[in-house]
Amino acid sequence: MVEDKRISMAVIRRLPRYFRYLSDLMKMDVKRISSKELSERMHITASQIRQDLNCFGGFGQQGYGYNVESLYEEISKILGTDTRFSCIILGAGNMGNALANYENFKKRGFDILAIFDIDENKVGKQINNIDVMHMDTLDDFASKNKIDIAMLTVPNKNITDIAKRVTSLGIKGIWNFSPTDLMLDNGAVVENVHLSDSLMVLGYRLKDIRG
């Protein structure tokens, strides 16, 4: 139906923002919104909103604007909120813990099946009702469960090796929290979350305003 022309990453990365704002509008019982009103809330141009949305379809109505609920539904569909993704966490450290305890993921369609670590003190325990299993059992686990996403919170040393192992098990998505950039040439999808990069940029910008 909608042309499958390549959507730019810039547009894709704005989708969750639209999703959040529409979700908030629904909570506030707002029924309709124009691109102009939304642009003022989001601090972007109305033009950009209309351009972005029209990558996926004409969801609005001339003279009226957009119906909040149906636009929300459309964006949900685009983002795949209806799709469920099976995930595992590699690394039961602080970040692994935080992710395992993050309740919102399940709500958004991301189920965490298990956590893997090499620390015998952690293996056998549970974090937020999710089993911590030994890394050695990963291959076996993967053969018995279809896993979509591996969340990597392991120490950075051997991150590329781990990523290769994970993708060789057929896992197509990687959410990488290690500071090392993952460059995989096997078609896997990698999202990097470089926390220290973000903090360093904050530091730079702070120094910058000070003069």
Add this chain to the structure above:
Amino acid sequence: MVEDKRISMAVIRRLPRYFRYLSDLMKMDVKRISSKELSERMHITASQIRQDLNCFGGFGQQGYGYNVESLYEEISKILGTDTRFSCIILGAGNMGNALANYENFKKRGFDILAIFDIDENKVGKQINNIDVMHMDTLDDFASKNKIDIAMLTVPNKNITDIAKRVTSLGIKGIWNFSPTDLMLDNGAVVENVHLSDSLMVLGYRLKDIRG
């Protein structure tokens, strides 16, 4: 010395990456590198590297390339790795815990002075040797300590109010982990880390490759 023409965010966000790669090269005892070699490692163009670096100064030498160590030093200086930033964490939940335990921050110049929460069960305890204090004592604490950065890991409900309170205390930098976008008009510097946005984009891209 170097012209203070505005540096674009695109360039600034690449600085920590250069920093990481140069740091790795130093560990590998590489003494010099050309923009071409570096571009192959980083999977970006040599042109972009030279353009980026020349925003800050001519760090290379024709016919030779760049001295790894001195380029590393220059980028450290630009990023302010020598500067120390005093930080507090608001919210002693899972993410607050993870941040408090992240040892790399101190190494990069970010000192965490205290953690604040409203949960009486947490107040008075320590996380990684950092005191968890009651939110009510924040104003007093801020009047006695110069704080540069507040790391916000509190539940999203009242994030804007908290951000306003924090900036009214003279804190100029905000590292925001709540899913809500902070729009402050008081000159504070905000870096957003929207984990669920990142995960949703990963989900989208996974669906996308499946067809």
Add this chain to the structure above:
DNA sequence: TAGATTGTTAATCGATTAACAATC
């Protein structure tokens, strides 16, 4: 010196913004 590689200008590409005819 000759070769290599920078710094920098110019060309290209892509993303954002403006404009407006279509239409609800």
Add this chain to the structure above:
DNA sequence: TAGATTGTTAATCGATTAACAATC
């Protein structure tokens, strides 16, 4: 219908890439 607002094309802006003279 008249007014409002979209969808979409065209114009602008900015970022990336290419090219090459300068120079180590």
